[in-house]
Amino acid sequence: MPGCTIECSNVYVDKDGNELTSPVEYETLGLMGTNCGLTDPDDLARVNFIANDLGIDTIETGAMIAVLMEAGLGKFGDVGFMEEVLKEIKSGSDNGRLWARGNPGRVGAHYQLDRVPVIKQQAISAYDPRVVKGDWYNDDGNCAGCRPHSWQCTEVGLY
Incomplete structure (x- = not known):
């Protein structure tokens, strides 16, 4: 991919x-x-x-x-x-x-x-969100509890 x-x-x-x-x-x-x-x-x-x-x-x-x-x-x-x-x-x-x-x-x-x-x-x-920047924000804040848009946290500097 x-x-x-x-x-x-x-x-x-x-x-x-x-x-x-x-x-x-x-x-x-x-x-x-x-x-x-x-x-x-x-x-x-x-x-x-x-x-x-x-x-x-x-x-x-x-x-x-x-x-x-x-x-x-x-x-x-x-x-x-x-x-x-x-x-x-x-x-x-x-x-x-x-x-x-x-x-x-x-x-x-x-x-x-x-x-x-x-x-x-x-x-x-299976991924530990503590080690992948941006994932925690998406797990916590995403309406589905998943992270299809982890890049957004990086883009806006949330980490």
Whole structure:
């Protein structure tokens, strides 16, 4: 992606060099990988492929699956559980429709969890806003809790 300083575009291949998924982005690694307790990159590639195939956001989905794990519906590190959640989303079952919203805040409330890691009902980014100038202002001040316009803080000298 020209102009992007993060440079997350890549192709993940199997041992024979066949493409498994593309791209595995930093946020996917953080929210669907370590956040859900995955340790095998091939497992992450599989669930990333399924999420991409469904056209769902891996940040919200990874956070939502971790909330399901925290609620006791699955165990952290269980890629089989993650695949089942994605299959339920695809099938449109009652649980699948709830989970398809991808909102960890609503899912946490549904399962009556006391603490859910969200800002303004959206999953917390894998990026630490304290080290990227301008991001904190956008996380805090943006109506969606995200940072599509971080450059604006830099432009007007808010940091």
